[in-house]
Amino acid sequence: xxxxxxxxxxxxxxxxxxxxxxxxxxxxxxxxxxxxxxxxxxxxxxxxxxxxxxxxxxxxxxxxxxxxxxxxxxxxxxxxxxxxxxxxxxxxxxxxxxxxxxxxxxxxxxxxxxxxxxxxxxxxxxxxxxxxxxxxxxxxxxxxxxxxxxxxxxxxxxxxxxxxxxxxxxxxxxxxxxxxxxxxxxxxxxxxxxxxxxxxxxxxxxxxxxxxxxxxxxxxxxxxxxxxxxxxxxxxxxxxxxxxxxxxxxxxxxxxxxxxxxxxxxxxxxxxxxxxxxxxxxxxxxxxxxxxxxxxxxxxxxxxxxxxxxxxxxxxxxxxxxxxxxxxxxxxxxxxxxxxxxxxxxxxxxxxxxxxxxxxxxxxxxxxxxxxxxxxxxxxxxxxxxxxxxxxxxxxxxxxxxxxxxxxxxxxxxxxxxxxxxxxxxxxxxxxxxxxxxxxxxxxxxxxxxxxxxxxxxxxxxxxxxxxxxxxxxxxxxxxxxxxxxxxxx
Amino acid sequence: xxxxxxxxxxxxxxxxxxxxxxxxxxxxxxxxxxxxxxxxxxxxxxxxxxxxxxxxxxxxxxxxxxxxxxxxxxxxxxxxxxxxxxxxxxxxxxxxxxxxxxxxxxxxxxxxxxxxxxxxxxxxxxxxxxxxxxxxxxxxxxxxxxxxxxxxxxxxxxxxxxxxxxxxxxxxxxxxxxxxxxxxxxxxxxxxxxxxxxxxxxxxxxxxxxxxxxxxxxxxxxxxxxxxxxxxxxxxxxxxxxxxxxxxxxxxxxxxxxxxxxxxxxxxxxxxxxxxxxxxxxxxxxxxxxxxxxxxxxxxxxxxxxxxxxxxxxxxxxxxxxxxxxx
Numbered sequence: 001x002x003x004x005x006x007x008x009x010x011x012x013x014x015x016x017x018x019x020x021x022x023x024x025x026x027x028x029x030x031x032x033x034x035x036x037x038x039x040x041x042x043x044x045x046x047x048x049x050x051x052x053x054x055x056x057x058x059x060x061x062x063x064x065x066x067x068x069x070x071x072x073x074x075x076x077x078x079x080x081x082x083x084x085x086x087x088x089x090x091x092x093x094x095x096x097x098x099x100x101x102x103x104x105x106x107x108x109x110x111x112x113x114x115x116x117x118x119x120x121x122x123x124x125x126x127x128x129x130x131x132x133x134x135x136x137x138x139x140x141x142x143x144x145x146x147x148x149x150x151x152x153x154x155x156x157x158x159x160x161x162x163x164x165x166x167x168x169x170x171x172x173x174x175x176x177x178x179x180x181x182x183x184x185x186x187x188x189x190x191x192x193x194x195x196x197x198x199x200x201x202x203x204x205x206x207x208x209x210x211x212x213x214x215x216x217x218x219x220x221x222x223x224x225x226x227x228x229x230x231x232x233x234x235x236x237x238x239x240x241x242x243x244x245x246x247x248x249x250x251x252x253x254x255x256x257x258x259x260x261x262x263x264x265x266x267x268x269x270x271x272x273x274x275x276x277x278x279x280x281x282x283x284x285x286x287x288x289x290x291x292x293x294x295x296x297x298x299x300x301x302x303x304x305x306x307x308x309x310x311x312x313x314x315x316x317x318x319x320x321x322x323x324x325x326x327x328x329x330x331x332x333x334x335x336x337x338x339x340x341x342x343x344x345x346x347x348x349x350x351x352x353x354x355x356x357x358x359x360x361x362x363x364x365x366x367x368x369x370x371x372x373x374x375x376x377x378x379x380x381x382x383x384x385x386x387x388x389x390x391x392x393x394x395x396x397x398x399x400x401x402x403x404x405x406x407x408x409x410x411x412x413x414x415x416x417x418x419x420x421x422x423x424x425x426x427x428x429x430x431x432x433x434x435x436x437x438x439x440x441x442x443x444x445x446x447x448x449x450x451x452x453x454x455x456x457x458x459x460x461x462x463x464x465x466x467x468x469x470x471x472x473x474x475x476x477x478x479x480x481x482x483x484x485x486x487x488x489x490x
Numbered sequence: 491x492x493x494x495x496x497x498x499x500x501x502x503x504x505x506x507x508x509x510x511x512x513x514x515x516x517x518x519x520x521x522x523x524x525x526x527x528x529x530x531x532x533x534x535x536x537x538x539x540x541x542x543x544x545x546x547x548x549x550x551x552x553x554x555x556x557x558x559x560x561x562x563x564x565x566x567x568x569x570x571x572x573x574x575x576x577x578x579x580x581x582x583x584x585x586x587x588x589x590x591x592x593x594x595x596x597x598x599x600x601x602x603x604x605x606x607x608x609x610x611x612x613x614x615x616x617x618x619x620x621x622x623x624x625x626x627x628x629x630x631x632x633x634x635x636x637x638x639x640x641x642x643x644x645x646x647x648x649x650x651x652x653x654x655x656x657x658x659x660x661x662x663x664x665x666x667x668x669x670x671x672x673x674x675x676x677x678x679x680x681x682x683x684x685x686x687x688x689x690x691x692x693x694x695x696x697x698x699x700x701x702x703x704x705x706x707x708x709x710x711x712x713x714x715x716x717x718x719x720x721x722x723x724x725x726x727x728x729x730x731x732x733x734x735x736x737x738x739x740x741x742x743x744x745x746x747x748x749x750x751x752x753x754x755x756x757x758x759x760x761x762x763x764x765x766x767x768x769x770x771x772x773x774x775x776x777x778x779x780x781x782x783x784x785x786x787x788x789x790x791x792x793x794x795x796x797x798x799x800x801x802x803x804x805x806x807x808x809x810x811x812x813x814x815x816x817x
Contacts, residue, residue, distance in 0.1 A: 081817055084718040088775075088816065097716030098772030104717070110494050111714050114771035 002116045004099050014130050015077035021136045024069035028143025031061020036146045039153040054154045058147055086129030095119055247326040249286050254323055257316045270305045292318040492712050500706035503698045504767060510555035510694035515548050517677035524668040524784050525552055530710045530763040533665025534621050534641040543670045545644040549602040557696035558599035565609035571616035575626045591628060596620050599636060603643035607653040614660055621663045638703045665756045667788035713762040715773035722816050727754045729810045730790050738809045744796030749789040756785040783807050
């Protein structure tokens with residue numbers, strides 16, 4: 001016996017489900033595409049979203065899709081159309097549609113009986129008229145794939161900012177950069193405040209020293225070492241780094257001005273030397289505060305001793321005020337970003353590493369490893385301040401020679417020792433590509449065969465290590481670095 | 491309240507009627523079907539074909555098979571409306587003269603308007619009221635026509651000299667228009683045999699009464715048609731309109747006026763009658779398709795371009811049918 005009511009119920013249920021599925025799929029696909037776009041934008045630095053927000057971006061299409069499915073399932077299905085479609089697929093001569101019409105209008109049982117008697121016995125394969133096709137699962141599958149892609153972007157792929165923050169290894173550095181970094185002019189380098197700072201903080205996970213044998217690993221430690229007491233700064237907060245950089249610049253400026261003030265008082269000088277003016281001019285571009293900049297410009301240009309002192313006092317006062325402000329700001333940043341125990345553990349592990357001696361190591365072909373520091377004869381214009389490693393903006397990736405606090409001029413320094421050979425082995429075959437030395441060791445004029453000579457100014461190094469510009473946590477790393485490259489030091 | 495017996499009786503009556511007609515008419519199944527559909531739907535039928543194809547014979551056979559009155563009006567250019575609907579004439583009764591209405595040939599159950607396009611439009615228009623309202627107004631008096639009433643008109647599509655094309659208003663009053671085609675060889679041989687042997691062609695005896703026809707009409711109107719099929723019919727009719735968004739390109743190009751709402755009525759009623767004749771219990775898509783062309787072909791008016799390029803309305807309708815989706 002044909003049961004129209006049951007058929008209509010079943011048809012309507014299935015139609016609602018399918019329609020819900022299709023619309024939910026469309027919503028999921030659109031939402032998935034949007035989520036993928038947002039996560040990609042975040043990944044490539046166009047947006048900056050926190051991880052919970054990214055999770056929400058991914059979860060929202062799922063939620064909307066589910067809501068759509070539930071809402072559409074509750075809406076009424078167009079039964080006449082569906083029945084006509086089923087009639088056409090099954091070839092039932094529009095009898096189901098006519099039965100529905102009779103049911104809607106009531107009466108005329110005689111026609112209902114006659115129609116039902118013409119329907120095939122048994123259950124109708126009516127689902128053939130409402131098949132689940134690509135239009136139903138296609139958008140759903142597409143949306144799912146897009147969301148999976150978004151998840152992968154959030155979960156696994158490294159951010160470009162991470163890559164930038166990672167230390168530049170010797171292999172990734174171009175020869176020109178390496179040479180330029182090694183050929184920092186001594187006369188100008190110490191006076192550049194931005195070059196006196198430690199390298200910006202990166203992520204310690206990028207500085208994992210697998211077997212701590214190579215010089216590059218030590219360099220990685222240096223790159224990954226935090227500048228503030230071993231605390232690991234969050235990579236998601238570049239403003240923290242910026243604050244630190246500014247703080248250090250301000251600190252250097254404050255020291256310089258203080259030193260100038262002392263010298264002016266002690267030496268009873270009438271004005272600034274050309275070198276001091278030059279140093280101040282070089283610092284000007286980094287001064288963001290207009291008042292301070294004006295004060296420094298006045299100081300540089302001033303020739304009258306009285307006015308000079310006034311400008312100096314004004315500049316010093318402004319610098320100190322700025323230093324205090326930046327210190328507060330830095331404290332706030334540090335309060336916000338606390339290192340996780342894992343990060344601290346990594347940091348400590350990195351600092352506890354002891355480099356092995358390299359006295360016995362020589363390259364396979366006897367080539368000395370000091371190659372590339374200064375001796376290749378190419379691009380040896382040491383006074384070229386515009387070359388890589390000297391640009392004032394490019395303080396993160398290269399540093400030239402580190403600054404020497406307290407007015408210690410590198411030209412006045414004498415080397416504490418002069419090793420003749422620096423036999424070392426880097427890499428499996430002894431290859432030694434150029435790499436960034438972060439300002440040390442300093443290069444002095446070679447007295448014998450500059451290719452075979454490698455001079456380290458230990459006084460300067462000690463000054464750097466003991467100076468307050470290098471955080472205590474980094475000092476060990478720096479020490480190990482020099483121990484590594486000089487077979488244990490003097 | 492219709493019962494199974496009513497349906498079966500009506501279908502049996504029309505089976506007998508079809509058999510009787512086919513005993514005389516060879517071939518022409520679509521035309522016979524259209525004739526019976528018009529009879530079942532309380533409509534009128536326009537038969538179009540060249541002379542000698544049996545149009546008049548078909549109508550005479552139908553009239554003979556029905557136990558109903560039959561009139562034949564031969565339309566000529568000098569035919570007057572009064573010749574069709576009748577007129578008041580002076581009669582003398584007991585020495586008193588008075589006007590008495592003398593009914594015309596329209597007062598029959600089956601009226602054959604032979605070569606209807608030969609009469610003037612004025613005379614043609616005399617049929618309008620009778621065809622639609624089943625009444626005739628003469629002077630100040632309106633007379634009702636007896637049911638069942640059907641006008642079966644014939645016209646020659648070729649010989650156009652001295653003819654007056656039917657006005658659109660009158661054409662629209664024909665439920666269907668059936669084209670009578672030339673018979674095939676076998677049919678031709680059969681026709682020749684039937685007309686040349688023994689006593690020649692013999693019209694059938696009545697097999698259906700007027701009451702039975704009216705009962706069948708009631709049954710047909712009760713036939714169920716799905717809502718979506720009704721909507722489909724509406725879309726089909728609208729698709730013949732050149733200014734409709736869903737119109738086929740050829741319709742837009744060559745049609746001046748599309749089908750009227752009467753076309754939709756004719757389609758649905760015709761489909762119901764077709765389903766009835768086919769022994770079905772409901773209207774199918776096939777029923778609509780069967781009556782689509784005869785119900786619309788005379789209601790779609792070509793524009794000058796269509797006429798000039800010799801576009802066939804049947805071809806346009808075929809395109810409309812093809813392009814209009816059921817769902």
